[in-house]
Amino acid sequence: MSLLEIKNLHASVNGNEILKGIDLTVNPGEVHSIMGPNGSGKSTLAQVLARRESYEVTAGSIMFDGKDLLEMKPEDAACEGLFMAFQYPVEIPGISNAYFLRAALNAVLKYRGQDEMDAIDFLPLLKEKMRLLEMDERFLNRPVNEGFSGGEKKRNEIVQMAVLEPKLAVLDETDSGLDIDALKIVAKGVNAMRNKNRAMVLVTHYQRLLDYIVPDFVHVLVNGRIVKSGGPELALELEEKGYSWTEAEPAGARR
Amino acid sequence: MSSTVNQINDLTQQEYKWGFITSIDEDRLPPGLNEEIVRAISLKKGEPEFMMEWRLKAYRYWAQLEQKQAEPKWANVKYPPIDYQALSYYSAPKQKKELKSLEEVDPEILDTYAKLGIPLHEQKLLAGVAVDAVFDSVSVATTFKAKLAEAGVIFCSFSEAVKNHPELVKKYLGSVVPVTDNFFAALNSAVFSDGSFVYVPKGVRCPMELSTYFRINAQNTGQFERTLIIADEGASVSYLEGCTAPIRDENQLHAAVVELIAHDNATIKYSTVQNWYPGDKEGKGGIYNFVTKRGKALGKNSKISWTQVETGSAITWKYPSCILQGDNSIGEFYSVALTNNYQQADTGTKMIHIGKNTKSTVVSKGISAGHGQNTYRGMVKILKGATGARNYTQCDSLLIGDKCGAHTFPYIEVKNASARMEHEASTSKIGEDQIFYLQQRGISKEEAVSMIINGFCKAVFKELPMEFAVEAQKLLSISLEGSVG
Numbered sequence: 001m002s003l004l005e006i007k008n009l010h011a012s013v014n015g016n017e018i019l020k021g022i023d024l025t026v027n028p029g030e031v032h033s034i035m036g037p038n039g040s041g042k043s044t045l046a047q048v049l050a051r052r053e054s055y056e057v058t059a060g061s062i063m064f065d066g067k068d069l070l071e072m073k074p075e076d077a078a079c080e081g082l083f084m085a086f087q088y089p090v091e092i093p094g095i096s097n098a099y100f101l102r103a104a105l106n107a108v109l110k111y112r113g114q115d116e117m118d119a120i121d122f123l124p125l126l127k128e129k130m131r132l133l134e135m136d137e138r139f140l141n142r143p144v145n146e147g148f149s150g151g152e153k154k155r156n157e158i159v160q161m162a163v164l165e166p167k168l169a170v171l172d173e174t175d176s177g178l179d180i181d182a183l184k185i186v187a188k189g190v191n192a193m194r195n196k197n198r199a200m201v202l203v204t205h206y207q208r209l210l211d212y213i214v215p216d217f218v219h220v221l222v223n224g225r226i227v228k229s230g231g232p233e234l235a236l237e238l239e240e241k242g243y244s245w246t247e248a249e250p251a252g253a254r255r
Numbered sequence: 256m257s258s259t260v261n262q263i264n265d266l267t268q269q270e271y272k273w274g275f276i277t278s279i280d281e282d283r284l285p286p287g288l289n290e291e292i293v294r295a296i297s298l299k300k301g302e303p304e305f306m307m308e309w310r311l312k313a314y315r316y317w318a319q320l321e322q323k324q325a326e327p328k329w330a331n332v333k334y335p336p337i338d339y340q341a342l343s344y345y346s347a348p349k350q351k352k353e354l355k356s357l358e359e360v361d362p363e364i365l366d367t368y369a370k371l372g373i374p375l376h377e378q379k380l381l382a383g384v385a386v387d388a389v390f391d392s393v394s395v396a397t398t399f400k401a402k403l404a405e406a407g408v409i410f411c412s413f414s415e416a417v418k419n420h421p422e423l424v425k426k427y428l429g430s431v432v433p434v435t436d437n438f439f440a441a442l443n444s445a446v447f448s449d450g451s452f453v454y455v456p457k458g459v460r461c462p463m464e465l466s467t468y469f470r471i472n473a474q475n476t477g478q479f480e481r482t483l484i485i486a487d488e489g490a491s492v493s494y495l496e497g498c499t500a501p502i503r504d505e506n507q508l509h510a511a512v513v514e515l516i517a518h519d520n521a522t523i524k525y526s527t528v529q530n531w532y533p534g535d536k537e538g539k540g541g542i543y544n545f546v547t548k549r550g551k552a553l554g555k556n557s558k559i560s561w562t563q564v565e566t567g568s569a570i571t572w573k574y575p576s577c578i579l580q581g582d583n584s585i586g587e588f589y590s591v592a593l594t595n596n597y598q599q600a601d602t603g604t605k606m607i608h609i610g611k612n613t614k615s616t617v618v619s620k621g622i623s624a625g626h627g628q629n630t631y632r633g634m635v636k637i638l639k640g641a642t643g644a645r646n647y648t649q650c651d652s653l654l655i656g657d658k659c660g661a662h663t664f665p666y667i668e669v670k671n672a673s674a675r676m677e678h679e680a681s682t683s684k685i686g687e688d689q690i691f692y693l694q695q696r697g698i699s700k701e702e703a704v705s706m707i708i709n710g711f712c713k714a715v716f717k718e719l720p721m722e723f724a725v726e727a728q729k730l731l732s733i734s735l736e737g738s739v740g
């Protein structure tokens with residue numbers, strides 16, 4: 001069974017149709033990369049998957065792990081195992097990273113009927129994940145994302161993913177804003193999480209990320225449609241030629 | 256976007272959980288206010304002559320203000336004129352004889368406190384909280400007296416203090432808030448029926464948190480308590496008050512006065528969790544909370560710290576202030592004020608720097624939801640002699656929805672050029688993006704909102720005694736329940 005199955009997805013924001021018929025299937029263990037020009041709808045797709053209310057689905061269907069994703073509230077989708085790393089992570093003043101992440105993990109555990117974790121058990125877990133992403137321990141007690149540099153915010157997103165261990169991770173431009181070393185660290189963290197049950201969707205503009213995290217499939221999103229799909233070599237081709245040539249060809253979403 | 260805004264506006268108000276009415280016999284005076292009534296209150300309480308004179312002086316001052324219709328009008332709140340002659344100024348649970356122990360308290364009243372979750376019974380007080388409970392106007396029971404007496408701390412109802420420690424009352428009553436201070440303080444001085452009294456002698460650190468719960472029960476009465484706390488040289492005390500009232504359609508007046516006096520090297524920490532009935536969703540009913548609170552940091556190196564969490568009342572008019580008279584004295588004001596539905600709050604502080612090297616800190620967090628109107632009004636005054644004075648003021652407002660309002664009126668008066676003043680202010684809207692971010696991590700919308708708000712209030716909550724910080728967080732979530740979709 002596929003993990004994510006998007007069929008003929010149309011979505012609007014403030015009455016403007018942004019996604020105009022997307023088909024995409026993601027199986028467990030696969031890594032898909034979505035590329036495309038600015039404003040083409042990549043983040044919109046990510047937000048729709050995360051069930052953001054302001055993005056209205058006007059047609060189509062999305063099945064996530066055999067369940068109707070469109071029936072879920074954002075927190076339910078998260079608890080079902082869908083994680084989105086934000087293109088622009090949000091600051092939550094006054095709430096420490098550690099407190100927030102434990103609350104998040106416990107919400108997920110509770111949803112699944114599992115025992116919640118107390119601070120004593122949770123702290124070593126969080127520290128381990130932070131080490132993986134080479135994040136200093138002082139970030140434990142700093143308010144969520146407040147005053148973090150752009151790169152620190154992105155890294156913090158991946159720490160969260162590592163703690164929450166989702167079935168599907170949608171990473172929206174996690175590479176932008178990272179310096180070369182940080183990019184390698186993040187890629188290492190993401191690769192460490194790749195396994196046969198977990199799938200990932202990487203939204204990116206740059207081949208550079210895909211050098212480190214090699215995707216199984218690459219899709220090109222232009223003007224709300226997937227206009228081309230292929231293997232990792234497609235990303236190289238895009239790097240060389242840009243996007244304009246893809247639009248001429250007929251849309252063919254893979255699988 | 257729009258759907259969230261709609262949900263934010265969709266204020267389905269959580270029921271006020273403390274709104275029950277207790278049916279007990281009351282002993283009350285007929286409505287109306289005149290010299291006879293003031294005398295009657297004083298007589299009922301068996302007060303010495305000086306108290307009656309003091310009350311009458313206050314009454315005469317008030318009556319002349321009332322004649323001139325000089326009720327304060329400058330606050331940013333709106334309410335219909337109050338008919339002071341329609342109120343009853345004394346209501347007390349009827350008791351047959353003097354109470355000697357908790358067992359003798361009317362079980363109905365004890366039951367009320369149990370419903371309020373107040374640990375009135377001795378066994379529950381192992382937590383180390385001594386409670387004085389004021390029901391309508393009379394102090395019902397003061398617990399934990401023995402242990403305090405051992406330390407030499409006097410903690411009793413105001414009436415008892417008048418009986419047993421008249422010299423202290425005479426010396427300090429009105430020394431911080433004189434009877435002529437303002438309209439509501441004068442009214443309180445004339446008719447107050449009870450309250451709490453604390454005296455911590457030289458060098459004593461009060462061995463436990465002291466706490467008073469105020470409860471308005473009777474109909475058409477005003478509640479006027481008087482609290483007086485004195486920390487003698489080198490003494491320290493932490494005091495907390497909590498307040499609730501039943502749901503009634505008509506507005507009820509609550510005009511309290513609190514006076515704090517800190518001598519050399521003494522510290523007084525005064526915390527309030529105010530949850531008077533705020534009125535219903537349409538703004539009907541609720542308490543008018545018109546309160547004068549002031550502390551005098553009289554001695555050198557003394558410190559007075561106010562922390563308040565104000566979630567209740569239809570209208571709040573309240574400016575806990577510090578007179579920093581002693582050299583090196585410190586004044587602090589930490590406040591969270593929440594207005595939901597049609598609540599209005601005009602609150603803040605006054606820091607009057609008189610002594611040298613005096614320091615004050617003001618941290619105010621205003622939260623407005625529904626049609627709530629929240630005003631911060633603060634004054635920092637640096638007098639001529641206050642060389643080296645410092646003030647830090649931070650004043651943040653958080654808006655939930657788009658029908659509420661936040662207003663800030665800071666007044667600064669500096670007469671000594673060496674003063675250092677810092678002022679920060681911000682207004683923000685609770686972000687749909689913040690809520691969504693937390694939701695995306697599995698946290699429900701309600702919890703997300705309460706988490707964001709607790710984060711916003713953190714600088715104030717950390718000033719509350721531990722167990723009350725938890726209570727305050729819960730209270731805030733309950734007061735906002737349903738205000739965000």
Ligand SMILES: Nc1ncnc2c1ncn2[C@@H]1O[C@H](COP(=O)(O)OP(=O)(O)OP(=O)(O)O)[C@@H](O)[C@H]1O
Nearest residue numbers: 013014018036037038039040041042043044045087
């Ligand atoms: N809340 C919104 N209100 C109005 N328009 C929006 C909103 N969100 C997205 N859009 C519009 O939808 C289009 C797609 O935006 P989206 O963020 O999905 O693009 P993107 O492919 O992620 O671009 P980028 O590569 O720049 O991140 C853009 O034209 C954008 O302006």
Ligand SMILES: [Mg+2]
Nearest residue numbers: 042043044087
């Ligand atoms: Mg984007």
